Amino acid sequence: MTRPRFMCEGARPFTRRDFLIATLGAGAAFGFSGVAATAMDHTATDRVPPPAAVDLRFEPTVWFSIDGNGIVTVNIIRAEMGQHVGTALARILADELEADWDKVRIIHVDTDPKWGLMVTGGSWSTWQTWPVFSHAGAAGRIVLIEEGAKLLGVSTADCAARAGAVVAGSRSIAYGDIVKRGNLDRRYTPEELDKLPIKPASERRLVGKPVAALDVPEKTNGTARYGIDAKVAGMVYGRPKIPPTRNGSKVNSFDDSRARKVRGYIKTIVIDDPSDTVPGWVMVIAESYPAAIRAADLITVNWTPGPGATVSEKNILDHAVQQIGRADSGVLLDTGSADTAAAFRAAKSTLEQTYTTATVLHFQLEPLNALAFEKDGIFEIHTGNQWQSLILPTLAKALDRPQTSIVLRTYRVGGGFGRRLNGDYAVPAALAAKALSRPVKMVLTRSDDARFDSVRSPSVQTLRMAFGEDGQVTAMEHAAAAGWPTQIMAAFFMPKGKGGAPYDPFAISGADHWYEVGAQKVRAISNDLANSTFRPGWLRSVGPGWTNWAVESFIDEAAHHTKTDPVAFRLRLLTAEGRNAGSAPNSVGGAHRQAEVVRRAAARAGWGAALPPDTGLGLATSFGQERDMPTWSACAARVRVDRQTGVVTVEKLTIVIDAGTIVDPGSARAQIEGGALWGLSMALYEGTVFENGQVKDTNLNTYTPLRIGDVPDMDISFVESTEVPVGLGEPATTIVGPAIANAIFVAVGARLRHIPITPEAVRLGISNKG
Incomplete structure (x- = not known):
């Protein structure tokens, strides 16, 4: 052929x-x-619509405008990473505005102080935007009705807004005509916006309803622009030589004699970085990216490595065990009564177990990239980014110029998953462009990307539980040691624990659960060896990815310890009393809502029914990312175990989610599917280790995420609710792993306490059981 x-x-x-x-x-x-x-x-929806015939625009807030053609343009500060965030957020505003959805457009905006905090992570986008966009839409609707009533010559009380028009009986006037003919000079302060009433749930016409996604056409017709697509005239390409350690490496010399034979090779520069973001970096510059790749492979660099050059995964985990063993290490969270000692002294029985997780890479489809250049006194960075507000001060320090003279141009992101919260990759591109005085586009190869990744830290956790009469839980302790991404990259974002010491919430969230366990102590420990060896990163679900692995595995073990059905045991602890009762606006109902998703998941999965040999059903539950925005989640996993090979086959995942109001049903389901499958991938298939200060696996030949042939049946359902919408991007990631481990125990009696769960570990667990 x-x-x-x-x-x-x-x-x-x-x-x-x-x-x-x-x-x-x-x-x-x-x-x-x-x-x-x-x-x-469809036409691309992220482009600014053509100006109206009459150049008028109604813009009551910075978040949207309406032109003389009735086109509603919504400004989106969240990164588009395939999750259709623009569609979800725009419909919040458009619903309150009573806009015609066919006339709604979205723009993903560049950096500007007027947008405030620009960050896409933590499952925050919908939760944080809901009140802002609801009130912004309400403001527009109110003003349009008032002005529409004047133009129609009727009372405001006789008018209503519907589908992009103000209607009074049989008469109506379109929003575009109101913009052309009306006097729309009303502006709202943030304080005024907060006081505006929003519609009751019964009157919503877009939220929770099936509508066309605004960003799909651009992704299917090829017009969507990703960071890797960015180009300007006269640009050159850069590929870095990654130093032997993430921190502290210094360049002694380099030899580019062989690279000079590569057609298109220009030069090699040592990056001088005042921000210390990329110490020891050497950038290879060429006329084309293939030339940069070939030349970089031919260049030798002599480095003095940093102190992490000999560190292994075992060193990091052993150090964590030692930290946990020191009772005075770490920071205590405020969990109410932390006086657990008396309960353990008086206990009829106790249980203690330790759980570990391996290093995990992001491996997003689009490798890291950035195009940088100066134009008209402004330093432009063209790239996809999840936390623009975080990297701008670092760029200012690296470039030695005011932050106000730097702009991040927004592009679609071909997979973020937390990696692009850390915008460190913009720094070397910017410094190379400054050194050369011309545009530089840096693109990392897949292996470069893996070695430069801000990985999810390996973790060690020890949990203890005290039991009184009849197996009643009287106390629980949880100590978790891991690298702290927020401590390293955004220390200002860290809250205070007991005694006033700061801690990284993204390394301990999930441990402060909603179970009633009597006296409770949660200790967050920063693994300083991990922090110095690599730059810990935020990876989808971050801390709950390991804390919930430990909590839900341990809760299952506690149930078996007390000879109680694991579902019944959980329900007995989800009493919604005291601090677990929940409160308005975000956690109304508290632990009762978590109990409900547990009941539903168990029932839908057929909990208690007879199963074939070597087949098990296990359950795990969570509240998602944070206590102040809980997403109540439960998963029942049905697995089959081959005793001879140790291979675990996940046959079905049954997942029930209560995330309050579901704004975008299609996207919500996709988020749960994607999160659950990544949770499955990290539980059974993917993970790496550190060897001599570097990750062992740098490409997909040895780093082996879930393949499509291993995707199980999935039954996903949502609890109908009109409560505040909370996060959906991450919760499902955290419940699948422990549900699988708990199911393996039911199937073959092997208790696994490390992920990823390998066939070798399963075989060993079977041979050692009892």
């Missing part, structure tokens, strides 16, 4: 759009033409 020719002599490069058009055209032969036509008929 003749291979397709994507490029011929003298032709322009074959673009992603060309590929999609060719693919869609070919798809017609397989019955996909209807879908393709639908996608291609």
Whole structure:
């Protein structure tokens, strides 16, 4: 068969759009033409709409505007990473505004102080934006009704807003006409916006309803622009030489004699970084990216490595065990009564176990990249980023210029998952551009990306529980030691624990659970060896990815210790009393809502029914990321274990979620599916270790995430609710791993306390049981 020719002599490069058009055209032969036509008929929605015939614009807040054609443009400060965040957030505002959805457009904006904190992470986007956009939309609706009533010559009380128009009986006037003809000079202060009433849930017409996603057309017709697509005239390409340690490496010399033979090679520069973000970096510059790759492979660098050059995964975990063993290490969280000693002294029985997790890489599809240059006194950084507000001060320090003279241009993100919260990759591109006085586009190879990753730290956790008469829980202690990403990259973001010492919430969230366990002590410990060896990162669900692994595995062990059914044991502890009662506005109902998702998941999964040999059903539950925005979640995992090979097959995941109001049902389901499958991947398939200060696995030949053939059946349901919408991006990631481990125990009696769970570990667990 003749291979397709994507490029011929003298032709322009074959673009992603060309590929999609060719693919869609070919798809017609397989019955996909209807879908393709639908996608291609839409225009890109992230572009600024053409100006109205009359250059008028109604802009009561910074968050949206309406032009003379009735086009509503919503400004989105959250990064688009495939989660359709613009569609979800725009519908909040458009619902309150009573806009015509067909006339709604979204813009993902560049950095500007007027937007305030620009961050996309922590499952915060919808939760934080809900009150802001609800009130902004309400403000627009109120003003439009008032002005529409004047233009119609009727009382405001006789008017209502519907589908982009003000209606009074049989008469109406479109929003665009009000903008053209009305006197719309009203502006609202933040204080005024907060006081505006919003619609009751019964009157919502877009929130929670099926509507067309605004960002799908651009992704299917090839017009979406990702950071890796950025280009400007005269730019050159850079590929770094990654030093032997993440911290403290120094360049002694380099030899580029062999690289000079590569066509297109320009030069090699040692990055001088005042911000100490990329110490020891050498940047190879070439006219093309292939030339930069080839040249970099031919250059030798002599480094003096930093202190982490000999550190292994075992060193990091052993250090954590030693830290946990010191009773005075770490920071205590405020969990009410932490006087657990008396309860343990008086206990009829006690239980103690230690749980560990391996280093995890992000491995997002789009490798890290940044294009940097100065233009008209402004230093522009073109890249995808999740926390623009965090990296701007670092860039200012690195470039030695005011932060106000630096702008991050917004692009789509081909996978973030927390890696692009740390915008460190913008720094070397900017410094290379400054050194060369010309635009530099830096792109990391897959292996470069893995070695430069802000990994999810390995962790060690020890949990203890005290029991009184009849197996009643009287006390619980939880100590967790891991690298602290927030301590390293955003110390200002750390709250205070008991005694006033700061702690990283993203390394301990989830441990402060909603179970009633009597006296409770939670100790967060910063693994300083981890912090100095690598730059710990935020990875989807962050702390709860390991804390919930320990909590829900341990709760299951406690249930078996007391000879209690694991579901019944959990329900007995989810009493919603005292600090676990919940409060308005975000946690109304408290632990009672967590108990409800446990009951529903168990019932839907057939809890208690007979199962085939070597098959088990295990359950785990969580409140998601943080106590002040709980997403009540439960998962029942059905697994089959091959006793001979130790291979675990996950047959089905049954997941029930109570996230309050579901703003975007399709995206919500996708978020739960994606999070659950990553949780499954980290439980059974993916993970790496440190060897000599570097991650062992740097590409997908040895780093092996979940493959599509291993995806189980999934039953996902949501509890109907009108409560405040909370986060959906991360909670499902945390409940799958412990549910699988608990199911393995039911199936073959092997208790696994480390993830990823390997076949070897399962076989060993079977042989050692009892």
